[in-house]
Amino acid sequence: MPTVSVFEDELKEVLGQDLTEESFDQLCFEFGLELDEVTSEYEMYTRERGYDAKEADKKSKRVIYKVDVPANRYDLLCLEGLTTALKVFRGLTKPPTYTLDPPVQTNKALTMTVSPETAQVRPYVVCAILRGIQFDEARYQSFIDLQDKLHQNICRRRTLASMGTHDLSKIEGPFTYDALPPDSFTFVPLGQTEEMDGNRMMEVLSHHQQLKAYLPIIKDAPLYPVIRDAKKRVLSLPPIINSEFSKITLDTRDVFIECTCTDLTKGKTAVNMLVTAFSQYSAKPFTVEPVPVTYSAGHASKWAGRTMVTPDLTSRVIEVSGLRLRKALAIEDKIGDEQVASDLTRMFLPSKVVDAAKDTLQVTIPVTRSDVMHECDLIEDLAISYGYNNLDATVPLTVTFPKEQPINRLSDMMRSECAMAGFCECLTWVLLNTKENYDYLRRDVDLELTGKEPIPKAFQKHPPTGAKSPKSKLAAHDAESLYYPYEINPVPVQLSNPKTRDFEICRTSLIPCLLKVLQSNKHNPPPIRLFEVSDVVIQSSLAETGARNERRLAALIAGTSSGFETIHGLLNQIMWSLNLAADFEENVNKRVQRRYHLEEIGDAAMFPGRQAKVMVGDVCIGILGVLHPEVLEHFDMSFPASVLEITLEPFLEWLRE
DSSP states (O other): OOEEEEEHHHHHHHHOTTOOHHHHHHHHHHHTOEEEEEEOHHHHHHHHHOTTOTTGGGSOOOOEEEEEOOTTOGGGSSHHHHHHHHHHHTTSSOOOOOEESSSSOOOTTSOEEEOGGGGGTOOEEEEEEEOSOOOOHHHHHHHHHHHHHHHHTTTTTTTSEEEEEEEGGGOOSSEEEEEEOTTSOEEOBTTOOSOEEHHHHHHHHTTOTTGGGTGGGTTTOSSEEEEEOTTOOEEEETTTEEBSTTOOOTTOOSEEEEEEESSHHHHHHHHHHHHHHHGGGSSSTTEEBOEEEEEOTTOSSTTTTOEEEEOOOOOEEEEEEHHHHHHHTTOTTTOOHHHHHHHHHHTTOOEEEEETTTTEEEEEEOTTOTTOOSHHHHHHHHHHHHOGGGSOOOOOSSOOOOOOOHHHHHHHHHHHHHHHTTOEEOOOOSEEOHHHHTGGGTOOOOGGGTTTOOOOOOEESSOOTTOOOOSSHHHHHHHHOEEOOOOSSOOOOBOSSOSSTTOSEEOSOSHHHHHHHHHHTTTSOSOEEEEEEEEEEEEOTTSTTSEEEEEEEEEEEESSSOOHHHHHHHHHHHHHHTTEEEGGGTTTOOOOSEEEEEEOOOOTTEEEEEEEEEEETTEEEEEEEEEOHHHHHHTTOOSOEEEEEEEOHHHHHHHHO
8 A cells, every 4th residue: 555654743734733643543544544653754764774873863853644545546645635635524625626727728839749659659648737836845845756656556657657747937838749769869867967868868877776667668669758849858758757957846836747658547647636636736726727639640549630638627427326325334224315425525525415306416526536436436435434433233144154274273283383392483485596495405306397297196085995985075075185295306386487586486395495594594593493384386287277285394403413303302292292103102102093203215405314204104294304514505504404394284184083
């Protein structure tokens, strides 16, 4: 969810001086928002860099409220939009009406012409003008922040749309939107002093901390989108950067806004959110000056040869049944249509009863409420305005009885046993590097076997020999189900297009993950005891998806000695808790039905002669041993360590028996 940061004193100035942290928190809750944090610039700075940082004392201690807003409420992404909505919700003011002034643009200089070539990169553009706006430092910063939040949210990091704002007094219309080769134009980008062409700009901004992320959007395009004025001066190169000469300042009074986009609806919405939020500071509050956008005849869109007047601030008007809205919330006997209209108006949806006999309401949906698309959205807003706490709690017609998954219950039991044995739990990524999963453990795998691996030997939970016919579908399913033995070196599931080298495959063992945690905590005093109970992913030709998850337990101990006896003791304790006993305890505990023993193996990840596999009957359920020195060296460890890893899947059936 997007977060909006607002100063407490600015909120009090708009909403009333009686506003407190508790009352604002309650107001946010009633409006469907969440007060995430109360902090200050000083507190945030010292939290990151410490109180001894040189710049700490220069940071402001003004109280900041951080508010989480729904991702579809773009109108709440700035102080202006948030406070306007809260004022209407509290009944302090009526929802404003946004209009175009003049309704028809008569100044031919204030027009935008779109060339046909733009269809190859960003085909559409939306424009608007804010006249007589009064900026101060706070308003100016809020204006910039809102653009950034819109770029990150509805504009999808500028891929769908990107806005540029310019000082209208510094530029001359009419304006043109072209697509040009990168070496055919020059300009001075915002914040730069050097005049450069498109290629040079890409080179310079490739080192810019924020803007370099947007360069790939057009970098490989043969033509770059360019907006120019009547003197052929470049105003902006969307979606990257504006021009230095046309930038807005605190002295700017008239703001020209242009938004190029690949999605016209998103572009219109982004511009509407910006102009409606800041039109309250215009010479004529809540008015916006339109800009006609003419598309050339050869443009590859339905607007070819036509003119679009932007922005479009027309409100939608719909009629709904007030009774249906009330029935959806089971409040049809508690309030009438007049109250429904009043509650919707509080949510920035001006409403009135137009036909009391037919329970018909007329609801006006302003451009700021782009999230309202259907009657169900009105029901949600009515519930918020009426108050969720005021709705009656009812028992659903269908009553279900939830039950914990057996594998999760078993996992929690194992976590308790390991924790009581003095081991600390880890929670690591399922994805990791191929080398870490195989090479670092001195194990080999043929990745060419992906999707072609042989089916591993599986064990039936209910052997059919001598079994009676199942009496139910559930029993029949159990009779045919399988569990798999522990595999030391299975074939992994590979990512086809990994974003980073650290996440190339799904892990097939928990051991490398514990070693990575150990590597990051080697500064702690030994011995270090770690464990994890989680899933690994293994290819399986029997699975519908071609892969299966397997719940495993892994534990590791590292210190001045290998700690093999400690790992062995943990295994004994785990088995005892699962009602299994070692073969050598046969004369000690005769009541257990299953027993386990250790057999020699040759796992390259472990020291020769100090490793074993754990067997329950003829089923291998895991391994334990002392890690090989080369494995420890790969993870930059200088002291010995022992590990244990077992699969928990077979125990589900054994415990049930």
